[in-house]
Amino acid sequence: MSDPLAQLGYVHSRLVRHSAESAAVIPDLDAPGACIVVLAGDRVVLAGETALLAPDTATRLGTRSLTLFLGRLDGHPVFATAVPAEVAEGLEADPEFRTNDLRSLAGEGRIAPHELGLLATAKSLLGWHARHGFCANCGTPTTLAAGGYRRECAACGTHHFPRTxxxxxxxxxxxxxxxxxxxxxxxxxxxxxxxxxxxxxxxxxxxxxxxxxxxxxxxxxxxxxxxxxxxxxxxxxxxxxxxxxxxxxxxxxxxxxxxxxxxxxxxxxxxxxxxxxxxxxxxxxxxxxxxxxxxxxxxxx
The missing domain is CATH 3.90.79.10 (Nucleoside Triphosphate Pyrophosphohydrolase)
Structure with missing residues (x-):
């Protein structure tokens, strides 16, 4: 019998996660073999049949609001970033790129299942940061920490962690x-x-x-x-x-x-x-x- 989970979306991932508890040094975007996934609003930017873009390719897409370190894929660092939603519209005529929303990508079956799991992590984390820029304890703006797996409040010392x-x-x-x-x-x-x-x-x-x-x-x-x-x-x-x-x-x-x-x-x-x-x-x-x-x-x- 085939694996019942084989077609289930977002459950497969080869990402070795960075986390808020990790003491590892966060690599730079120009580290050897680094790649980055880019979300423009609710759409994922793809080059061919992959969402794993080279950092210099992602740089051409516009100003990034923030960049997160997700972890490592096959030993190479993986990042995630968000760009303005209008970027997706500007890519419609560019043969090098295409965009799609994450739900439709899962239904298409054109990208590797393990990328869908990684994209689920990226989308959830980027969405959390977009909604939690202020401390729920005192209202002060918070700052990104632990590569993106935590936000910190300098005013009251509270640490905030992504929620599921x-x-x-x-x-x-x-x-x-x-x-x-x-x-x-x-x-x-x-x-x-x-x-x-x-x-x-x-x-x-x-x-x-x-x-x-x-x-x-x-x-x-x-x-x-x-x-x-x-x-x-x-x-x-x-x-x-x-x-x-x-x-x-x-x-x-x-x-x-x-x-x-x-x-x-x-x-x-x-x-x-x-x-x-x-x-x-x-x-x-x-x-x-x-x-x-x-x-x-x-x-x-």
Missing amino acids: DPVVIMLITRGDACLLGRSPRFNEGMYSCLAGFLEPGETVEDAVRRETFEEVGLTIGAVRYHASQPWPFPSSLMIGCVAESLDDIITIDPEELADARWFSRADVTAMLDGRHPEGLTAPPPLAIAHLLVRAFVEGRA
């Missing part, structure tokens, strides 16, 4: 059926797993039970972890679980869902294959929801 927001995403089963729902934001006809953010002081299992009850009124018994996925929009960790429902009467919260239904394995198989008689579809392979419903179809959930 945990999200539970759950395949709910009862017997030989699973429950999938439709957000009003979804493409027409697409159904997916329910999901929601963990709250402070809450276990993963309790978050699955609370979110399920809030959205569809079902009481959940056993909860089992299945897999996880970084989701850099802007910086979440999707915690994939399989949950067993103790009842089957659905009561939809209309603020959260447009619809929710129980589906048989045959239904879900047809949705994955694009041949459901109602034209219903499931999430694409890059999403962890696809991994969960695929596991259900194959009897692994």
Whole structure:
């Protein structure tokens, strides 16, 4: 059997991370073999089929707002930087470059999977720095430290670290059926797993039970972890679980869902294959929801 995680977006990375705790000297951009990834707004700049650009190539793209040291790839230093969003528009006629948003890049399958994981790190870190320029403790402007894995406040001494927001995403089963729902934001006809953010002081299992009850009124018994996925929009960790429902009467919260239904394995198989008689579809392979419903179809959930 092929690796179920093979097509899952952003989970593969060969980056040996630098971190806030590392005592290693941060290299210069002109270090031998150095490369840099460039984001112009929410778009990644690519040269051919790679986002790993030579530093002198990146210099031609315009003024960088900040440069982060991510770590090393195959022993060579890797950096990330942001340039103005208008840069992406200016590259449309340049045959040397192309740009795309990170979600579409994962769907294309044209760049190496390990680059997607590295880009997820870059996008999340750059986004965090853009949103956290001031100390949450005293309001003073903060400065970049540890290559970008920390911000420091000179006024009160507080250290700030990049955050990841945990999200539970759950395949709910009862017997030989699973429950999938439709957000009003979804493409027409697409159904997916329910999901929601963990709250402070809450276990993963309790978050699955609370979110399920809030959205569809079902009481959940056993909860089992299945897999996880970084989701850099802007910086979440999707915690994939399989949950067993103790009842089957659905009561939809209309603020959260447009619809929710129980589906048989045959239904879900047809949705994955694009041949459901109602034209219903499931999430694409890059999403962890696809991994969960695929596991259900194959009897692994």
